[in-house]
Amino acid sequence: MATMTNLSLDTRGSPDPEVDSISIEKWVEDAINAAPNKQRMRRQLDAVASEAALIRFLHRFVLFNDALAARVPFVAGLIHLTPNVFLDPSEGVDFCRQANGRVAAYVAEAASDEYHLDAEGSGVHQHLSQRFLNGVLTFHRVDRAAFDRDHPLPPVLDRILDEARAKFLDERTAPAIFRALGFHVGLEFFAHQEFNLVDAWLRARFPALVEALEQERGSRSEYIWLALHTVVEIGHYRAGIEALKSALRFYRHPEEKPAMADLIKEGFNAFVDLQSRYYDAILCDPVS
Ligand SMILES: [Fe+2]
Ligand SMILES: [Fe+2]
DSSP states (O other): OOOHHHHHHHHHTSOOHHHHHHHHHHHHHHHHHHOOHHHHHHHHHHTOOSHHHHHHHHHHHHHHHHHHHHHHHHHHHHHHTOTTSBBOTTOOSHHHHBOHHHHHHHHHHHHHHHEEEETTEEEEHHHHHHHHHHHHHHHTTOOHHHHHHHSOOOHHHHHHHHHHHHTTOSOOSHHHHHHHHHHHHHHHHHHHHHHHHHHHHHHHHOHHHHHHHTSEETTEETTHHHHHHHHHHHHHHHHHHHHHHHHHHHBSOGGGHHHHHHHHHHHHHHHHHHHHHHHHSTTOSOOO
């Protein structure tokens, strides 16, 4: 374990921690601007030409976001369950030097939104997304009992969902955590972009559906899941950027920070690739 003295010596030979933080944030912003995902998703939305394709798209959109949401508390847990990776040299007692809880907190903030309970009842995002999907099926008079038989998921999408649930989560090591953090920041930003695109598209192309879903049912409308995610994801992304900064700041081997920053980039790029593959294939099977 690095001592306070070692950490001070190591820092002299490596980039300033603040510079690391600024450069990783700048890298993420540039990578977002360069990513083709927005244009590719717009193309897929433009290709939805029938009610059957709309239902299929929205079902798969819900499944993708549920798989990604499920990994968020896992990433927070992975960080907190892995001691001796993030250390605060200002504290002397071994336990008191552990900074993994502070790094995990920036991810847990997004996770706590995911499982929101309040006096009005369940605000659990999975539950809200189920109400959204049921609302879509009701509006279009789709037989729910036959839905899964009539709308099987193509194997390619099933495989990508499995990948989304598991990517970078199978090891409790520093490299796995940095990759998982890069992937996490990617999913939070691109979820923000994705929900805003889908919301604007639905409002423009299917206003009667949106109007029906926006009716109050109980304490919440069926559209609330989609509406909520047009605003909350950007906060999750900003918290994710803080997670990156604090992970680099507290990483126990300062001389390895550039290598860890590269792993963050690898994880981020893996999300850009995964989201592209999912939406490229989202309507790959012929609509009858
Ligand atoms: Fe969510
Ligand atoms: Fe989120």
